Amino acid sequence: MIRIEPKTAKFLEEQPKNLQCKIPPMENYMELTNMVYYNPAITYRTFHYNLECHIVASGEMMYHDFLTSTEVKTYHIVKTTNGHYFMVNLNEWSKYAGEVVSDGAKA
Numbered sequence: 763m764i765r766i767e768p769k770t771a772k773f774l775e776e777q778p779k780n781l782q783c784k785i786p787p788m789e790n791y792m793e794l795t796n797m798v799y800y801n802p803a804i805t806y807r808t809f810h811y812n813l814e815c816h817i818v819a820s821g822e823m824m825y826h827d828f829l830t831s832t833e834v835k836t837y838h839i840v841k842t843t844n845g846h847y848f849m850v851n852l853n854e855w856s857k858y859a860g861e862v863v864s865d866g867a868k869a
Contacts, residue, residue, distance in 0.1 A: 808859045
């Protein structure tokens with residue numbers, strides 16, 4: 763799970779197809795493409811930090827591994843209840859958070 767800072771403050775309202783984000787603490791910017799935005803319906807709780815969060819968007823990041831080939835990975839953009847954003851690889855999502863069921867327990 764990587765904390766990110768969207769380049770624009772209201773990126774959820776604007777819903778661009780490409781999204782540029784900063785990965786703190788360094789000034790590294792990365793771009794996610796083919797963005798899909800969600801109206802959060804399911805609440806999750808992170809395992810390590812015990813924060814409630816919602817998946818607010820998904821996008822793809824393409825990178826080139828010089829030893830093998832170019833890969834495209836899908837990432838979720840997750841917003842926590844304290845207002846922070848994180849980027850989580852779709853394949854690793856189940857390692858970081860679990861669904862909160864109505865009685866407050868994790869599914």
